Amino acid sequence: MKLSDFSFELPESLIAQFPTENRTDSRLLVSNNDILDDFFRNLGTYLDPGDLLVLNDTKVIPARLFGRKESGGKIEIMLERLVGNITALAMIRSSRSPKIGSLLELENKTKVVVKDKQEGIYLLQFECDDIDELLKGCGHIPLPPYISRNDIKEDQNRYQTVYANHSGAVAAPTAGLHFDKQLLSKLKKMNIDHTFVTLHVASGTFQPVKVDNIEEHQIHSEYFEINQNTADMINQTKKRGGKIIAVGTTSVRVLESSFKDGKVRAQKGDTQIFIYPGFNFNVVDRLITNFHLPKSSLLMLVSAFVGHEKMHEIYQHAIDKQYRFYSYGDSMLLTRSMN
Numbered sequence: 001m002k003l004s005d006f007s008f009e010l011p012e013s014l015i016a017q018f019p020t021e022n023r024t025d026s027r028l029l030v031s032n033n034d035i036l037d038d039f040f041r042n043l044g045t046y047l048d049p050g051d052l053l054v055l056n057d058t059k060v061i062p063a064r065l066f067g068r069k070e071s072g073g074k075i076e077i078m079l080e081r082l083v084g085n086i087t088a089l090a091m092i093r094s095s096r097s098p099k100i101g102s103l104l105e106l107e108n109k110t111k112v113v114v115k116d117k118q119e120g121i122y123l124l125q126f127e128c129d130d131i132d133e134l135l136k137g138c139g140h141i142p143l144p145p146y147i148s149r150n151d152i153k154e155d156q157n158r159y160q161t162v163y164a165n166h167s168g169a170v171a172a173p174t175a176g177l178h179f180d181k182q183l184l185s186k187l188k189k190m191n192i193d194h195t196f197v198t199l200h201v202a203s204g205t206f207q208p209v210k211v212d213n214i215e216e217h218q219i220h221s222e223y224f225e226i227n228q229n230t231a232d233m234i235n236q237t238k239k240r241g242g243k244i245i246a247v248g249t250t251s252v253r254v255l256e257s258s259f260k261d262g263k264v265r266a267q268k269g270d271t272q273i274f275i276y277p278g279f280n281f282n283v284v285d286r287l288i289t290n291f292h293l294p295k296s297s298l299l300m301l302v303s304a305f306v307g308h309e310k311m312h313e314i315y316q317h318a319i320d321k322q323y324r325f326y327s328y329g330d331s332m333l334l335t336r337s338m339n
Contacts, residue, residue, distance in 0.1 A: 001277055003212050006303065007294050007333040008315050015146050016328035019158045023180045026295055027323055029332040031306065035317050040178040043288075046333055049191035050242035052233060053288075056173040056250045057196040059164035061132070062139025063203075064151075067106040069098055077104075077112075077124070078142060079170055080203050081223070086126045087115075098122070108138040132167065142170050144206055144327050146293075159327070168200035169221065174290045174327045175248035187310060195233045197254040199224040200269075208295050219297055224254045234264045234283065243285040249298050252305075255283040276300040277308055287334045291318060296299040307337040 020026050024041035038045070062125045063079035076093040083089060092098060097117075104112040104124075116123040141151040141159050151159075161176035163184075184194060203222025210215050234244055234255070244251045257271040258264045259282040274297065287305055292298040303311040314332065323330045 001214055001308075003209055003279070005216055005308065006209075006214075006296070006299050008312070008319075010294065010325060012200045014319065014322065014325045014329075016324040016326060017147055017149060019154075019177065019328045021278050022080050023158075023178050026178050028178075028319055029314065029321075029328040029330070030324060031332060032335045035314060037321060040331055041183065043183065043333070044187050044190050044192060047187070047192050047245065048243065049288075050237070050240065051192050051245055052237040052242055053187070053192065053194040053245050053247055054230070054234065054251045054255060055163060055176055055179070055194055055196050055247045056171060056199050056201075056254070057161070057165040058198050058200050058250070059165050059167040060142065060160050060169045060171040061088070061147050062135045062202075063138040063142040063170040063222055065106055065110070065138060065213065066079075066140070067104055070103050075104060076329050077106075078203055080121055081200070082131055082168065083123075085130050086128060088126070088131060090122050090124050091120065092122055106134075106138055108134075108190075110134060110138070115252075131207050142203070146170060146211070147328065151193075154216050163196070166198045166200075166225075166336070167291070168198075170203050171201040171205050171247045172249045172327060173199070173201055175251075175257075175288045175331060177328075178288075178331050179247075193233070195230045196249055197224065197226045197230055199250040199254050201250055205252065208293065208294075209297055209300070214300060217274065217297065219272055219274040221272045221278055222250075222253070222268045223269070224257065224271050226254055226258050226264070226266055228266040231258065231264045231266045238283075244283055245286045245288060246284045247288045249287075249289055249292075250300050252284050252287060252301060256281060258305065259283050274300075277304045281305065281336055285336055288331060289334065290327065290329055290331055291315065291323065293326070299312070302334065305336055306334050307339060310337065 030036040065077040111127040
């Protein structure tokens with residue numbers, strides 16, 4: 001398939017700049033045979049007792065930093081991944097690219113050495129005892145590039161799931177932002193249980209696919225973990241005929257990466273799984289996700305899940321009905337195409 005197959009026109013007014021007042025106030029598009037419009041608080045209406053939700057419990061770190069080069073020029077650092085207590089991979093925005101060996105200075109005067117650069121990603125060494133502690137003092141919430149405002153105090157809470165537990169993401173697993181603790185409790189009382197996996201979302205999730213032949217795209221790598229208890233819950237649910245509902249494309253990536261010899265296996269490591277039309281899903285039956293950028297790998301995953309024509313039908317319906325798009329936008333519940 002060609003990159004142009006995943007294009008659509010989106011009015012800029014539909015890109016959500018702020019979250020809804022309450023998490024479960026967001027709208028929910030439900031796609032099975034028909035397309036229905038509802039609200040996320042009514043999610044349980046569309047699930048069955050015995051189904052299992054799989055949530056990504058990664059925690060967003062304050063990964064955006066500001067500072068200056070030795071020449072005085074302003075820089076913006078977007079951490080991609082922490083690779084040690086004082087080292088990290090990052091993208092840097094500046095008028096001129098910093099040179100290897102040069103020194104940067106953050107807002108709080110902390111010095112940063114540019115150690116290396118490969119394929120646009122810098123290896124940085126921070127002159128501090130621990131990057132995590134540094135970020136607590138001067139890091140900003142890494143709102144995605146299509147949110148055209150500075151981060152505010154509210155984002156510290158709302159650009160984070162209520163069940164975030166393991167620090168390491170530089171972007172939120174946004175499908176999970178619609179859940180609050182009350183909804184999870186309500187679903188559990190309906191015998192719709194949930195479990196957790198971890199995938200640290202990297203900033204590469206926002207990178208557009210640039211090759212015309214999508215099969216040539218080299219997707220970003222992300223670290224994930226799935227423990228034995230979660231693997232057992234998933235396998236038992238499948239065995240008794242319950243449906244596995246992945247909350248977010250990140251959960252899909254973990255689950256399909258962990259399938260081997262007929263079952264989901266506990267494991268940890270990096271995944272570069274690229275899911276596009278023609279992919280054979282082994283684990284996920286239904287998917288809760290937000291609306292994604294045109295020509296993105298995430299849109300290709302959705303297309304693989306529901307079918308290419310159905311994907312375009314869903315997105316056109318959402319645009320016609322004025323759904324809110326992207327990270328702080330509305331959500332959809334999708335059923336896997338059996339074709």
